[in-house]
Amino acid sequence: MNIIELLVPSPVVYEDMRLPASSANFYIANKYMIVPTFRDQNDEKALDILQACFQTET
Numbered sequence: 589m590n591i592i593e594l595l596v597p598s599p600v601v602y603e604d605m606r607l608p609a610s611s612a613n614f615y616i617a618n619k620y621m622i623v624p625t626f627r628d629q630n631d632e633k634a635l636d637i638l639q640a641c642f643q644t645e646t
Contacts, residue, residue, distance in 0.1 A: 592641055597628035614638060 600609040611634035614623040623638060625631040 592637060594634050594637055595630035597626040597630055597634075600626055611635070611638065616642075 594611050597609045597611070600607045609624070609626050611623055611625075611631070614621050621638065621642065623635060625635070
């Protein structure tokens, strides 16, 4: 088992409530992944980490 650390975005607050923002809430569908982004400086790094985890060699 491998544990991969993802960077978390800065706190996301809506109507005085902190939302559970995480790139770990992704969805895999066939050959694609849907990953949430938060207009945060860590978004691109989190996407790169996830892409490396699921990249296959052809």
